[in-house]
Amino acid sequence: MIAAAAVAGLLLVWVLSLAGMAISSYLANRDRLSLLHREATVAKSESRLQAYGDDIDKVAEDLKRRQDFIDKVTQAHLGDLPKDQQAGETVSNSATEAAETVKKVSLVLPQAAALAEVEARQLAFIEGLTRLADRRSAAAEARLARLGLNPRTILAQMDDRTAQGGPLISLATSGDGSIDPRFQRFGLSLARMEALERRLAALPQTLPASLEYISSSFGYRPDPFTGGPDFHPGLDFKGPTGAPIYAAAPGRVSFVGQRSGYGNVVEIDHGHGLLTRYAHMSGFRTQVGKAVIPGELIGLIGNTGRSTGPHLHFEVRINDRPVNPRPFLEAVPNVLEKARGSAAQRGR
Incomplete structure (x- = not known):
């Protein structure tokens, strides 16, 4: 029994020794592989850096091709970027300074001259894009002002944090x-x-219905019931009972119900204090809270409220003040069919 115990002890010591050597070998191998991996990564980076150093002209040529690609794609979609400076513009013009930089780099560090040329093109490109954005902003401001809207109130919201x-x-x-x-x-x-x-895209720019003609304009008119002087806060479009009424602009339905004198009414909030009102409806085809797009069906022409016959009373209100809808509807002509097509696609 003593001999057997001694043999078993020796075997145990032998097994533990083998296990220890195996673990030590595994750890050493793992550390070696980890070191090799790190060396491979460093070598890869170093080789890439060496490639840059050996052929900086190739790097510059690749950057030039990328800028060529950007220029062509931009030109295809946006047209030629403006290079001229107009009165009142504050966009920088780096052309002269960039040319001087290219000249100096070519003298002091000839191998980097191509990179300086790409940088000059990049600065000219970004300044051209800035001029384009500023001129599109100026055009939008002019259109908003013609419609009686103040662009400053819209821009002020950019600073509201x-x-x-x-x-x-x-x-x-x-x-x-x-x-x-x-x-x-x-x-x-x-x-x-x-x-x-x-903001321009959210303005009423679609006829609210396919109608025969305008039966009453915005502003002064003889009242249809009393014959006395009357201020009419919208446009009346004659049409048959049950004819569809469409949203004139994108927005969210804020009211569906009855208002005194208007009969059945739908109101759409377009943001920034702008609201459109559709009155005298014979039926509703929308609900409060629904987001709508131009040309989307919201109701049916009727003769409800203070009305002498079936028609649509259409109002545009800014901060609850009625304004003439005609300039809005005339701002973007011939858009009714496109708007209806978009609404039909959305409804599928």
């Missing part, structure tokens, strides 16, 4: 985290353009 949030995703154009002021100006110009053009 209440009820905003989200993750911090900083933008930078340099390795130290700073941003070139030309690129910052470009971003602000795009934001301004987007705010103004989004």
Whole structure:
């Protein structure tokens, strides 16, 4: 028994020794593989850096091809970017300074001359995009002003930081985290353009129905019941009972029901104090809270309320003040069929 115990002890020691050697070998092999992996990664980066150093002209040529691609695609979709400077514009013009930079780099560091040329093209490109955004903003402002809207109130909302949030995703154009002021100006110009053009897109620009003719205009008229002087806050469009009525602009339905003198009414809120009202309906085809697009069916022509016959009374109100709807509807002609087609596609 003593001999058997001694043999068993020796076997146990032998097994533990083998296990220890196996574990040690595994750990050593793992560390070696890890080291080789790190060396391979470093070698890959070093080889790439070496390639850059050996052929900086090729790197510059690749960057030039990318800029060529950007220029062509942009030109195809946006047209030629403006290069001229107009009165009142504050967009920088780096052409002269960029040319001087290319000249100096060519003398001091000839191998980087091609990179300086690409940089000059990049700056000219970003300044051209900024001019384009500013001119589109100016055109949108002019259209809004002609319709009696104040573009400043729209732009003021860009500076209102209440009820905003989200993750911090900083933008930078340099390795130290700073941003070139030309690129910052470009971003602000795009934001301004987007705010103004989004406001334009939300304006009434679609006829609210397929109607025979305007039976009463905006402003002064003889009252149809009393014959006395009367202010009419909208446009009346004659049409048969049950004919469809369409949303004139994108928005959200804010009221469906009856109002004194108007009969059955649908109101759509388009934001920024703008509202359209559709009155004297014979039936509703929408509900409060529903988001609608131009040309979407919202009701049927009728003769409810203070009305002498079936028609649609259509109002445009800004901050609860009625304004003439005609300039809005005439701002974008021939859009009714497109709007209806979009609404039909959405309803499928």
